[in-house]
Amino acid sequence: MSEPLFEKIALIGIGLVGGSIALAARRGGLARKIVAATRSAETAATANRLKLTDHCGTDLAAACEGADLVIVCTPVGACGEVARVIGPKLKAGCIVSDVGSVKQAVVAAMQPHLPPGVHFVPAHPVAGTENSGPEAGFAELFDGRWTILTPLPDSDPAAVAKLETFWKGLGSLVDKLDPAHHDRILAITSHLPHLIAYTIVGTADDLGGHLNAEVLRFAAGGFRDFTRIAASDPTMWRDVFMNNREAVLEVLQRFQEDLFYLQRAIRWGEGDKLFELFTRTREIRRALIHLNQA
Ligand code: NAP
DSSP states (O other): OOOOSEEEEEEEOOSHHHHHHHHHHHHTTOEEEEEEEOSOHHHHHHHHHTTOSSEEESOHHHHHTTOSEEEEOSOGGGHHHHHHHHGGGOOTTOEEEEOOSOSHHHHHHHGGGSOTTOEEOOEEEOOOOSOOSGGGOOTTTTTTOEEEEOOOTTOOHHHHHHHHHHHHHTTOEEEEOOHHHHHHHHIIIIIHHHHHHHHHHHHHHHSOHHHHHHHHHTOOHHHHHHHHHTTSOHHHHHHHHHHSHHHHHHHHHHHHHHHHHHHHHHHTTOHHHHHHHHHHHHHHHHHHHHTTOO
16 A cells, blocks of 8 residues: 555544545545644534544644644644644644635734744635534545645745645645735635525524414525535634635625626616526536536
8 A cells, every 4th residue: 555645634523624634635545644633622522523634633733743634624723722722842844734714814813923944834715515513524525626725935846746646545636826815816706605695594584473484484595505605614604704804805896796787687677687697607517507506
């Protein structure tokens, strides 16, 4: 059998993403030892019961001792504090990464706490579900989905290449983007759609009396799909919006203009404008299916 890519991997945070990395890394034989640490004893106990890693505890720094790959899998807002706690225990040559849905804010929060000699290569697997916690993890989460690495100008090329090999071993397709570009793209493809889903479901819930009951009873495809997205983890998504403010506000501004355009077309009976847009968007869906990302 060939040598695993890493001797010891430490995952900080063991929810949907951390748990899935653990299972996929084991499936791919990518590490000799995989450990995890999380904030609560309860989550650690669940991770141990599910045997997601060789061991899961609550001492974040201890878990990182001797690791040659550390991946921070907590909500974005916790990444800076995690880096501060684990920083002193990271061994020289260790690769440190994360899975946060926002990149610039995570880089700014983590980098000051990482000692020299450690290779920081931020990453974001663009794969997920609306479920969270260790029980939500599954080995196939990343299969055929994209992971975006956002190396920094001084990231060590060998460390970037090794992390790329790791993510490919987890089943992912890998690309690289600059962190600012990543945040702008994800604002429109992921963050805004979640904001819209949260808004629609909240608005429907605010409709009073029996109208509300009927909204839920007759929830058709469209609304049901939004409720699935709006069931996503509140902590994770609060942190995404608090940490990608500028890019989200920019696309939200554009979105509001386009919404007013449609509102006006409906008011003035300009069906051709609606038809033209709906035809264009249907093509986009078909292109996505063609790319295998739908
Ligand atoms: P999750 O299922 O809620 O798991 C989060 C994990 O982080 C839990 O183990 C939690 O521990 C731990 N944690 C939270 N705050 C912590 C802190 N202050 N210190 C130490 N550990 C802490 O979340 P997830 O869905 O895996 O998301 C994790 C990250 O992946 C987020 O940054 C998110 O942006 C990114 N991401 C998510 C998705 C998605 O679809 N969900 C997709 C791609 C990327 P306790 O339970 O012990 O509190």
